Amino acid sequence: MNRAHQANRLIADLPHASRKRLLASCDNVDLAFGDVLCARGDRIRHVYFPVDGFISKLTPVDGRMSLEVGLVGYEGMLGVGVALGVNTAALDALVQGAGRSLRIGVPKFRSELSASPALRRMTHRYIYVLMAQLSQAAACLSRHLLDARLARWLLMTHDRTSSNELRITHELLAQMLGVRRVGVTKAAGLLQARKLLRYNRGDITIIDRAGLEAASCGCYRAGRDIYERILSKEA
Amino acid sequence: MNRAHQANRLIADLPHASRKRLLASCDNVDLAFGDVLCARGDRIRHVYFPVDGFISKLTPVDGRMSLEVGLVGYEGMLGVGVALGVNTAALDALVQGAGRSLRIGVPKFRSELSASPALRRMTHRYIYVLMAQLSQAAACLSRHLLDARLARWLLMTHDRTSSNELRITHELLAQMLGVRRVGVTKAAGLLQARKLLRYNRGDITIIDRAGLEAASCGCYRAGRDIYERILSKEA
DNA sequence: CGCCCTGTGTTCGCTTAGGCACAGACGGGC
DNA sequence: GCCCGTCTGTGCCTAAGCGAACACAGGGCG
Secondary structure, eight states: OOSOOOSOHHHHTSOHHHHHHHHHHOEEEEEOTTOEEEOTTOBOOEEEEESSOEEEEEEEETTTEEEEEEEESTTOOBOGGGGGTOOBOSSEEEEEEOEEEEEEEHHHHHHHHHHOHHHHHHHHHHHHHHHHHHHHHHHHHHHSOHHHHHHHHHHHHHHTSSSSEEEOOHHHHHHHHTSOHHHHHHHHHHHHHTTSEEEOSSEEEEOOHHHHHHHSOTHHHHHHHHHHHHHSTTO | OOSOOOSOHHHHTSOHHHHHHHHHHOEEEEEOTTOEEEOTTOBOOEEEEESSOEEEEEEEETTTEEEEEEEESTTOOBOGGGGGTOOBOSSEEEEEEOEEEEEEEHHHHHHHHHHOHHHHHHHHHHHHHHHHHHHHHHHHHHHSOHHHHHHHHHHHHHHTSSSSEEEOOHHHHHHHHTSOHHHHHHHHHHHHHTTSEEEETTEEEEOOHHHHHHHSOTHHHHHHHHHHHHHSTTO
């Protein structure tokens, strides 16, 4: 999983003809860290299939602060609303990891959907996975301790990058996890003390991935499992 | 909203022909309090369109306890996975309010879906709403205080019943909300002291609905709003 | 070189809620 | 009327996390 991603997995798993058609309609774009691809309520203009960038899906809480409820990388897509007939974004989408992405305009994506049963099937199954992961996230956010959630976040992010180094400050992590920076500092210090990672001014290096998995809550594995079960090529 | 519900709203909003076809394929069933319609991982056998019963969707947390992440009444349906091509339940479904429901077998529902663009459209839009509500629930569960969440739960339940009286004990509420019974007792005592409701051994009477709305977190209104925006007949 | 900005570490008091134990209170069955 | 099970209220302690404030460290840049 920790290779340099060369393609979006959802697209890669399409049958040849559908894939070719879809790719022909896609542009290559670069996602820059901090880009806001859309804000809640915006009209969706493009559907994204990240390759080696990744995107946080955030929901505002009480107007002000925001909280991450999903992460989209090479394994997913952004803009599923379009496939459900709703062109309005339900969440804010913020680029967390710079990198490449495929992108397709909404009308083209719609016509690809009509043309390709395989694409419809894939998109539908991905939506199912998203719903399962959202439920999981709800439980995780409310019941699991910060250390475990931090470990989970790092693992999910690690899965979506090609390196063991993540560039992210405690402050930003705190926003993602919906806690104070101090809380992150404490939790991160704990993980570092257990020799699972090392960090230095916004530079986090994962040392012991297996250890992190053990320290994270079951939600990490559960999320991966459901994805594989529903979306693996053979399913 | 507090009338005796005579029909499922999703079905009622279908155009005549689609509605008629769908209803012809549906059975009427009675949901009894405590029925488990399906457990996570089960094969889905029927899709439900409640009329005046309602159903909790629960996700297990760490194997043991469970936590409510959704509520389905006359305004919704249970079993959307089928429309996404996945016949496996993602959540536990538990009858919280006894009452009538329409029900349709999976193969029939699939063929209705193929036959009726209006049904597809409605189902897709409902799925979009569910995703938005799940995100909301995630934020709500992790950031809002128990009083507000309790108020929200009561309001949501009230919307789905035809009476001002709910039969539910603190113990059961605690399971839904994912907290201890004592916490519910305290929060409920607070709401009662503010003259928003009255309760007596498992019998909760809502006195001041507007007051409850004020006491609840914004998630209640947000959930209603997104439903109306996406699913109202005119949209 | 010294300054400032960013990122990190620490402290203090406070609130929410969990764990546990137990005390009252109501109501149905006998 | 009495018993007993269910439902509700209370008290005590602990843990996680918030808010605010402050201290320190490194690095870029004047």
